[in-house]
Amino acid sequence: MLLLRFLTLLFSTCAGANCNQPAPPPQDPAAAQGEPVVREVTGRVVEHAVTLNGDLTGVVLEDRTRVHFPPAAGATLTPLLRGGRTVRVIGVQHPGPQGLVLEASSITSVDDGVTVNVPEAVPPAATHR
Template sequence: MSVHSRLAACIVFTTLGPCAFAQLTPPPALGSPPHAQAGPAAPVVSGRIQRWLINPNGEVDGLLLADGTQVSFPPHLSAAVQQLLKPGDTVQVSGRRAANAPVVRAATLTADSGRSVSDQPPAPDAPSPPPREPGALTGALTAMSADGQVAREIYTDRGDVNGVVLDDGTIVRFPPQAGAQLAMIVQPGGKLYAKGWGSSSASGNALEATAIGSTSDDLHELFARPNGEQAGLPRGPREERLAPAPTAP
């Protein structure tokens, strides 16, 4: 689900439960055959987990391996993956990689113990999750800013730049078209200042940028109002519009 579209719609969010459709499998029995070698449609990569990648909602939706490989997975696997793995562990990942893309889209993540987490579609007869009450996520996101040097870029499954990791570990996400337009700012080694909406958690800090620049005095607004004017930070979920003060007769 796109954080970008939710920001353009005044920060109205609807998310799945943290472990929806995640399946934790036991280690294989002794004598069971080893994993089959993956073909082009299901590459297998392995390595030590360097750090989690988190989205502005505070959910883990990817990881970086020590060799620089980026792995992505749906945010509804966040809790299950963190129960199985932690930074510093070795993981084997099977999944898919688009042609020339620097990202592996994980279908299964397997720990050294042999246990794994797989992204499983819901059963045809599985009940739908109950609808979230309106306003249930109100206050989940807060206005944030980030300032630092770009340590590395983050990519979509198709290979477009849609975020960066700063030198202090903060993750800044933005629409892929912004990554293309602001390539000189978001490239590794560049100085970046961003403001937007996000969250802080034990996993780290992440925000969805509404404006990006090399400094706070040189910001490029990323979202436009319906009339075409550039918008600043969106209003908070419960922020009310104040009536103009009456003028003196």
């Protein structure tokens, strides 16, 4: 009788699951709620985002990750972000109008190891009248 209870408990606990598998890691609560999260992503550049003035402000990686940086950093980053190059981006991910956006704090060319630290965007100075 005791053996039957033990087997019942064992099989009810493991039913439909592999008991030898570790539990999945807990999801980051901030990510679940759409709050900013620091991420590192590596991928191939497939698209460029430019302003109407032609300033480079971001790229899209082949996994559809959208990477953004201030227009002032675009000229410095252009050689690293040529189409087809593989880059590693570290930054803060947050929700944007077209999905999640990675606001870059550093970008490294995987091809040649060059890293550029991206300065934060500086808001325009207020004008006083």
